[in-house]
Amino acid sequence: MSVFTGTYTFAKNGTSANPTITELPCAAGVIHRIRIRFPPGSRALLNIALFQGSTPIAPSNVGMTFQGDSEIIEFDEFYEFVEKPYAINVVGWNTDTVLSHLVIIQVGVLPKWALLPIAVTEGIMSTIKYFLQSSISSRKAVKE
Numbered sequence: 001m002s003v004f005t006g007t008y009t010f011a012k013n014g015t016s017a018n019p020t021i022t023e024l025p026c027a028a029g030v031i032h033r034i035r036i037r038f039p040p041g042s043r044a045l046l047n048i049a050l051f052q053g054s055t056p057i058a059p060s061n062v063g064m065t066f067q068g069d070s071e072i073i074e075f076d077e078f079y080e081f082v083e084k085p086y087a088i089n090v091v092g093w094n095t096d097t098v099l100s101h102l103v104i105i106q107v108g109v110l111p112k113w114a115l116l117p118i119a120v121t122e123g124i125m126s127t128i129k130y131f132l133q134s135s136i137s138s139r140k141a142v143k144e
Contacts, residue, residue, distance in 0.1 A: 047067055
């Protein structure tokens with residue numbers, strides 16, 4: 001597994017109409033984990049979105065951003081880099097009128113083949129869960 005990290009500072013008086021775009025170089029593979037850390041002080045005035053080119057990675061819905069203050073936003077992802085550049089565009093703006101703010105982005109990238117055992121295991125577990133729930137529902141119906 002490779003972990004790529006970057007610390008990005010956004011100047012005060014930013015706007016969504018004129019965001020700052022910086023790049024987090026990564027490697028070929030599949031993004032499986034994203035961690036975004038907002039240190040104390042940004043008071044949800046710093047807006048961050050992650051893209052590859054014009055394709056949103058996170059948040060998935062266009063026009064939305066992550067915000068926080070002394071907060072870590074961490075989640076599993078499954079985004080495959082299918083073409084170069086293998087990089088994430090960190091798009092953001094800081095609406096604070098007094099201070100600049102920073103964000104720390106960490107991205108875990110695995111080779112595609114490494115995710116196959118995980119996908120198979122999750123599929124098997126999902127199937128077992130389905131059959132167990134069906135069995136329990138059937139038993140309840142018979143008792144009633």
